[in-house]
Amino acid sequence: MTDMNSGVGSTRRKGGEGNMEDLEAVNLAADWADISQGLRKDLGHQLHSQWIKPIQVGGIDKDSGTLNLYLPTEFSANWVNDRFHDRLSLAWKIARGEVRHVKIMVHPGRRKLPELNFGNGRAANDGGDTSMIAVSASSIGDRGFTSSVGLDPSLTFAAFITGEANVLACNAAQRMAATEQPQFSPLYLKAATGQGKTHLLHAIGHAYLSAHPRARIFYCSAERFMVEFVQALKSNQTIEFKARLRSFDLLLVDDIQFIIGKASAQEELLYTIDALLAEGKRLVFAADRAPQALDGVEPRLLSRLSMGLVADIQAADMELRRKILESKLTRFAPLDVPADVIDFLARTITRNVRELVGGLNKLIAYAQLTGQEVSLQLAEEQLTDILSANRRRITIDEIQRTVCQFYRIDRAEMASKRRARAVVRPRQVAMYLSKVLTPRSYPEIGRKFGGRDHSTVIHAVRLIEDLRQRDADMDGDVRSLLRQLES
Numbered sequence: 001m002t003d004m005n006s007g008v009g010s011t012r013r014k015g016g017e018g019n020m021e022d023l024e025a026v027n028l029a030a031d032w033a034d035i036s037q038g039l040r041k042d043l044g045h046q047l048h049s050q051w052i053k054p055i056q057v058g059g060i061d062k063d064s065g066t067l068n069l070y071l072p073t074e075f076s077a078n079w080v081n082d083r084f085h086d087r088l089s090l091a092w093k094i095a096r097g098e099v100r101h102v103k104i105m106v107h108p109g110r111r112k113l114p115e116l117n118f119g120n121g122r123a124a125n126d127g128g129d130t131s132m133i134a135v136s137a138s139s140i141g142d143r144g145f146t147s148s149v150g151l152d153p154s155l156t157f158a159a160f161i162t163g164e165a166n167v168l169a170c171n172a173a174q175r176m177a178a179t180e181q182p183q184f185s186p187l188y189l190k191a192a193t194g195q196g197k198t199h200l201l202h203a204i205g206h207a208y209l210s211a212h213p214r215a216r217i218f219y220c221s222a223e224r225f226m227v228e229f230v231q232a233l234k235s236n237q238t239i240e241f242k243a244r245l246r247s248f249d250l251l252l253v254d255d256i257q258f259i260i261g262k263a264s265a266q267e268e269l270l271y272t273i274d275a276l277l278a279e280g281k282r283l284v285f286a287a288d289r290a291p292q293a294l295d296g297v298e299p300r301l302l303s304r305l306s307m308g309l310v311a312d313i314q315a316a317d318m319e320l321r322r323k324i325l326e327s328k329l330t331r332f333a334p335l336d337v338p339a340d341v342i343d344f345l346a347r348t349i350t351r352n353v354r355e356l357v358g359g360l361n362k363l364i365a366y367a368q369l370t371g372q373e374v375s376l377q378l379a380e381e382q383l384t385d386i387l388s389a390n391r392r393r394i395t396i397d398e399i400q401r402t403v404c405q406f407y408r409i410d411r412a413e414m415a416s417k418r419r420a421r422a423v424v425r426p427r428q429v430a431m432y433l434s435k436v437l438t439p440r441s442y443p444e445i446g447r448k449f450g451g452r453d454h455s456t457v458i459h460a461v462r463l464i465e466d467l468r469q470r471d472a473d474m475d476g477d478v479r480s481l482l483r484q485l486e487s
Contacts (some may be wrong), residue, residue: 003230003414024059031095032057033483034291038091045358047152051080052320056107067092070107073119075224079107082354094369151219155202161327166196169311175198176282177207177364184308186273186283190290191313194352197286200313201252204284218248222259229265242268246275251280255285256305257294270301283308316353321346324353325360332364335372344376348387359386394437394450396430402484403430406477408460415450429455432464433481 036055040048054076058068069088071077080088081104089102157177161168169189176187191197205217220228229291232241245251247386251272259265276283287294291306316324325342341363349356366382367374380387400414407426414427427449434445435457442454469473 008071027059028060028384031092032113035088035091035095039087044153047154051076051084055080060096060098062098064097067096067099067102069102069104071104072107074106074177075221077104080104084356086358087365090365091368127145136406141187151202151205151217153206154208155199157203159327160196160199160203161320161324163316163323165314165316165320168375169197169200169313172309173204173284174207176284177204177211179211181280182282184275185281185286186308188291188305188310189284189286189313190288190310191286192288192315192352194354195313195315196353197313198254199285199401201254201284205250205252208282212249213251217249217250217252218245219252219254221254222256222487225253226265227258229268242272245272248276251276251281251283253284254286256285257289261299263298266298266301270298270304273301273304277304315350316356317345321350321353321356324356328357328360335364335368335374337364338376340376341379344379347482349383350486355386359383361387396434396438396445397438399433399437399485400448402481403433406481407483412447417450428464429462429481431460431479433485435461437482437485 012390024383032055036048036052043052054071056070062434065227069080071080085102085104088104092099092102157170157174158470160166160170168230169191172184173189176182176185188202189197203218208215208217229238229241232238240458253269259269273283285305289312290312291297291302294305296304297305322342323412325346329337329342345356345359345363351360363374363379363382366372367378372378401411403426404411404414407422407429409423409426413423419425431445431449434440434448435442438445442457445457446452446454462473464478468478469475
């Protein structure tokens with residue numbers, strides 16, 4: 001009997017009479033054991049145990065090349081898909097050439113959410129779902145906390161990179177976790193997906209435990225709060241639910257927008273907020289929109305959510321994106337990642353920080369696993385999906401207009417036959433940018449520049465590439481134009 005942990009379970013080899021399905025299952029199990037072990041080294045025991053170990057491996061669709069990975073709850077499937085999809089996909093593609101896509105979903109036979117046990121400070125389910133975590137000093141007696149159960153150990157204030165876009169939210173979060181009583185409560189963190197609000201929630205939890213070792217923390221998603229409240233109603237345990245919920249010193253609720261429309265759950269959350277505030281306890285909420293933009297929220301609850309401080313996390317600007325990437329590189333030392341690659345990622349992956357870091361991780365993982373050097377060409381080849389999703393549609397007309405304004409020449413010079421240096425060089429820069437920023441071919445670009453031959457465009461692109469390497473002024477001009485066009 002071959003026992004493969006974290007996946008397809010045990011599979012019996014039947015010697016010469018075993019069928020192809022048995023052999024396929026054994027091979028998948030062996031591959032998953034190797035992949036899982038590698039992820040355990042990368043992520044650490046806690047993250048691996050909570051999120052990777054519960055994964056079950058399904059079969060491969062030979063026609064589409066899709067491999068199904070199953071998790072026991074919708075939350076855990078979404079969580080793993082958001083954070084580890086690229087890493088899992090790359091690992092499987094390398095392990096098995098026929099895998100072209102990886103799909104992460106809820107196991108079809110385990111859709112019912114498991115019951116949660118508040119008493120021992122852990123989510124009592126076999127999927128490691130930490131969407132609703134009670135961190136309790138009673139779970140370890142008089143020794144105080146030795147670890148922050150249910151909080152991602154990597155999401156701390158030390159790992160949170162600040163810039164103009166998020167400094168207010170970060171400072172407010174640190175104040176909420178400090179020893180002294182905060183001037184405001186609740187704190188409401190508002191940010192689009194992947195900009196760092198969940199990171200700050202976990203960071204608050206870690207810092208608060210450090211400053212208050214005997215404290216009790218409750219972390220959950222709004223969706224899971226509703227699920228557990230409904231379960232308490234059905235099992236006639238609402239009194240116990242309320243008592244446990246209101247016994248915590250710090251309440252952290254993520255994705256509060258998902259509590260929309262649930263009247264009974266909204267009412268219970270309202271009473272919980274009032275009870276905790278009356279006792280001087282701390283509350284932090286996070287959502288992808290401002291309180292006033294939450295449709296279907298009861299007015300009294302809306303007023304409680306907005307009565308403290310609403311701190312925005314704006315989209316990271318170019319400088320912050322570069323700082324975030326540079327901070328992540330310390331984990332991969334002594335691997336060399338050229339500055340032009342960092343600049344390229346920071347410039348092109350703009351939708352959110354999660355995609356930005358995911359792109360870097362995918363690129364470095366691919367380079368390490370295949371033995372290739374990290375380069376601009378490798379980034380363009382391996383991050384096609386991420387880059388295309390982030391690229392704004394820039395037209396050649398827009399490029400010509402921007403270049404002409406930058407160099408202060410007439411727009412007609414882009415198509416003219418004049419060969420004066422003051423005209424030729426901006427025209428070549430515009431051709432170069434047209435090739436870099438648009439999907440147009442060399443002949444198509446040539447037609448937009450007065451019907452020029454494709455060889456002229458190729459010459460211009462190669463010339464500007466070379467000048468950027470040798471001439472700091474030219475490189476500065478191109479960088480400035482790129483910032484203007486992609487802002």
